[in-house]
Amino acid sequence: MRNFTAIMAAGILLALAGCDSNPLYLRLSSDYFPVSPSGATWEYSMDGGGSKIVTVVDQTVVGERPCWRFQSGADYAYWINENGKLEKYEDHTVLFNGFQVPIYQGWVTMLQWPLADGMSRRDSVGAQAVSQGVTLSHTWVRSQTVTGPETSPDGQWGNCYRVHQEETVINWIQTAGFQPETTVTVRNIWLAPDVGMVAMESPDSVLTLVSFTGGEE
Amino acid sequence: MTRTMILAAVLATAAAAGAFEIEAGVAGLTPIGGWGENLSAGLAGELQFNWLVSRKFRAGAGVEGAVFGDANAGDASLSQFKPMGILSFYLRPHGASFNPGVVAAFGYCRTRLSSGGGVDPVSWDPFWRAGIRWNFSLGSPWRAGLGFDLESVVSQETSGDAFKLTFGVSRGLEI
Numbered sequence: 348m349r350n351f352t353a354i355m356a357a358g359i360l361l362a363l364a365g366c367d368s369n370p371l372y373l374r375l376s377s378d379y380f381p382v383s384p385s386g387a388t389w390e391y392s393m394d395g396g397g398s399k400i401v402t403v404v405d406q407t408v409v410g411e412r413p414c415w416r417f418q419s420g421a422d423y424a425y426w427i428n429e430n431g432k433l434e435k436y437e438d439h440t441v442l443f444n445g446f447q448v449p450i451y452q453g454w455v456t457m458l459q460w461p462l463a464d465g466m467s468r469r470d471s472v473g474a475q476a477v478s479q480g481v482t483l484s485h486t487w488v489r490s491q492t493v494t495g496p497e498t499s500p501d502g503q504w505g506n507c508y509r510v511h512q513e514e515t516v517i518n519w520i521q522t523a524g525f526q527p528e529t530t531v532t533v534r535n536i537w538l539a540p541d542v543g544m545v546a547m548e549s550p551d552s553v554l555t556l557v558s559f560t561g562g563e564e
Numbered sequence: 565m566t567r568t569m570i571l572a573a574v575l576a577t578a579a580a581a582g583a584f585e586i587e588a589g590v591a592g593l594t595p596i597g598g599w600g601e602n603l604s605a606g607l608a609g610e611l612q613f614n615w616l617v618s619r620k621f622r623a624g625a626g627v628e629g630a631v632f633g634d635a636n637a638g639d640a641s642l643s644q645f646k647p648m649g650i651l652s653f654y655l656r657p658h659g660a661s662f663n664p665g666v667v668a669a670f671g672y673c674r675t676r677l678s679s680g681g682g683v684d685p686v687s688w689d690p691f692w693r694a695g696i697r698w699n700f701s702l703g704s705p706w707r708a709g710l711g712f713d714l715e716s717v718v719s720q721e722t723s724g725d726a727f728k729l730t731f732g733v734s735r736g737l738e739i
Contacts, residue, residue: 371675371687372719375642376598431602431636459638459680460602466680493682 374496374506375461377540380433382415382426386562389543391554399554403562409436410454433458437472441483441518448478450485458491462508462538466493486517497537500546501555504539511535582739585622587612589732591713593630596725603642606632610732612650622652626669640679644717646691647671654699663699665709668692673717675724690718695728705736 381387387403404416409425414436417424425436434454440447451474459468472487495508512534519527534549545556593606607630614624627647634640648671656663673691677684695713702708709732717724 367685367687368689368720369685369687370720370722371677371684372599372689372717372724373721374684375603375677375724376601376722431634431638431640459640461640461677461679463640463677463679463682463684466682468680493680496685 369496370506374540377506378428378543379460379462379508379538379540380426380428380458380543381541381561382417382428382433384562386560388558388560388562389556390558391547392557394553394555398557410452412454427454431460432456433460437487439472439474439485439487439516441476441485441520443478443481443483443520446478448476448483450474450476450483451487455489458493458510462493462495464493464495464508467491482521484517484519484521486515488515489513499537499539499556500548504537504542504545504556507537507539507545509535509537583616583736584624584739585614585616585707585734585736587614587626587709587732587734589709589730591628591630591728591730593632594727595632596727597722599722599724600632600635600726602635602638602640603632604635606630606642606644606726608644608728608730610730612732612734614650614652614734616736619657620654622650622654624650624652626650634679638679639681640677642678643676645674648691648693652697654697659699660701663707665697665699666695667697667711667713668694669715673724675717675719687719689720689724692716692718693728695730702733706733707736708733 383403385403385405389401391399393399399419401417401419404418406413407416412427414425414427417426427434435457437451437453437455439451441450451472455470469490475482475484490513492511493508496506497509498505499507514532516530517527534547536544537546539545542559547554589610591608593608595603608628610626610628612624612626614622617623630644632642648669650669652665652667654663654665670692673689675687693713693715695711697709697711699707699709711730713728713730715726715728
């Protein structure tokens with residue numbers, strides 16, 4: 348009996364030795380992109396000066412679906428975070444003869460939960476519209492790769508996932524004198540548990556979260 | 565590999581000790597708390613090797629594998645592998661139809677999460693389980709047991725708790 352107990356205890360102790368532990372269950376139970384409640388506010392500093400404030404304004408209905416409205420300056424964005432995925436309302440327009448011609452509006456999945464290192468997804472939209480007798484064609488492709496967990500670039504947030512996005516937009520005004528116009532945007536977004544976006548690097552700017560208020564349920 | 569050898573050594577030692585029983589079981593797991601929000605209920609299979617220390621006490625070792633699927637028709641899955649030491653106490657060990665007991669287990673849990681073609685770093689965390697059993701005879705030397713467990717993977721900063729409904733069939737052996 349004594350031998351058996353000793354060997355079993357030694358076995359368990361040896362089994363525990365050298366095992367790598369990480370907060371996997373913390374990541375699983377965290378919300379990496381909170382879209383509610385109203386009043387939640389993220390304040391970002393921008394490299395080169397200035398700041399950007401993003402606030403959850405209210406709940407509304409867009410595209411026949413209830414969603415949360417985010418405001419940043421004069422711009423609005425609409426988000427849904429339910430059924431295991433994060434969806435964004437995409438509102439795409441093409442500039443033609445001084446007019447912003449609406450060409451695609453709809454909900455597109457941005458991320459699927461839970462996040463994991465190496466996960467990837469690709470979303471695309473192809474649409475056409477006719478304006479002033481001219482056909483405008485629009486192709487939008489977004490490829491994403493998730494890596495992590497890692498610390499945010501400013502070292503303030505742990506257990507972040509980095510979302511690497513490559514967004515390609517091809518707009519073609521199908522009339523004489525116009526060629527397909529291709530724009531490629533690459534950005535990296537760091538998402539922290541129960542906070543959301545804590546940093547974003549894009550060719551235009553680098554945003555770093557300086558304060559976050561969770562709002563009131 | 566090392567862990568497998570350790571478990572084999574434990575089993576071999578127990579086998580040399582006298583009366584024991586081997587048990588195979590299946591279980592359904594329901595995550596408790598936010599960690600299971602995007603995961604479905606889990607299914608588990610378990611193999612145990614218990615030494616009958618006395619009429620009522622048993623001590624042994626076991627391994628369990630569990631898999632949780634995606635709760636939202638996605639492709640996420642979480643798997644757990646749990647080598648553990650087990651202690652149990654039964655009130656009426658030879659009762660034909662009613663042998664209530666309590667079970668406790670301690671060990672380690674290897675957790676692996678995959679989602680969207682990616683795999684998170686594997687984590688090894690301490691793990692414990694406590695539960696009750698209703699054990700009954702299927703005709704000597706076979707017995708079966710039904711029960712409930714509360715179990716917890718004690719991970720960093722939070723724990724992965726689950727409720728478990730289990731059914732196992734065991735066979736007594738003398739060596």
